[in-house]
Amino acid sequence: MEDFVHKLRHYAKSGTPAERRIAKYFAEHLNDLPFETAASVADRLDLSPMTVGRFLRALGYQGLDSVKVQIRETSSISATQLQASMTELQTDASDGKTLAMLVSEQIQALHHIYHLTGQPQWNDAIAAINVAREVFVASHAGLSGFAAHFCQRLTQARDGVCALDGTGSRFAELFARLNGNDALLVIIDSQRFGKARLLARTARRYGYKVLVITAQSTNWMPDQTNLILPLPACRPDEGDCLPPLMALLDCLSEAVVTAAGQEATARKRRMAEFAAMLGESAHR
8 A cells, every 4th residue: 555655646746737636636535545436536626537547557556446455455554544534634623523523532532541551550550450369340330341341351361350330239249358458449430430439438448459440530539549540531421431431441451461471372372262162252
């Protein structure tokens, strides 16, 4: 794909007027090409389909379908594609287009999470998950699916991981033990999770170490938690910060698995082998 982009740059500078227009359009709309035809491109540029076809043959392609095949076979996004997409996104967001504004917000949230991965509390959270005797992940019942998936990912790195969502008095399981020494409680906070602070304070008194994943706008007290991983502030009509929460849980679980190193590699291999024996998927 980089070769295709390089050729476009060449023709955008030194081609005929028609070639420069086509090259510029292709370069700025790479993500749209799978949905285009030579006729649709020609119509957009007020050119003939034959002119577009000749340009593609000059690039070394039989037609736009050949370009589409190469795009499908190329999984990575070039810097040129990314820059073109971001420019288009910023323009659409400035024009008040709803989906563009939403995607822009989510990109900003991902930027926040990536910045967080370079902070001391991120490494502290990874270490806490890896060294704890047991790890419990507590959430509101409405987020239990996210908690369960997070726990499933953590099992690639370690044993003793359990998701709790409060149904059937399951939070009480934390306090059936004499103490929570050397254990970790991860709380996925949300506006609906009214028991979160009480649960955290009680767990601290029982000796658990507490890690809270919560929105930036939420003020947790020092006596309620040991570590906080802040999510971007939620939109007024969105109480659970779902897109950034999913991204953070995915990045955190991957970081834990990576930190486990060869042990995680061996665990994943054993899980895959046993799953194959049972005729199941190892990544359910």
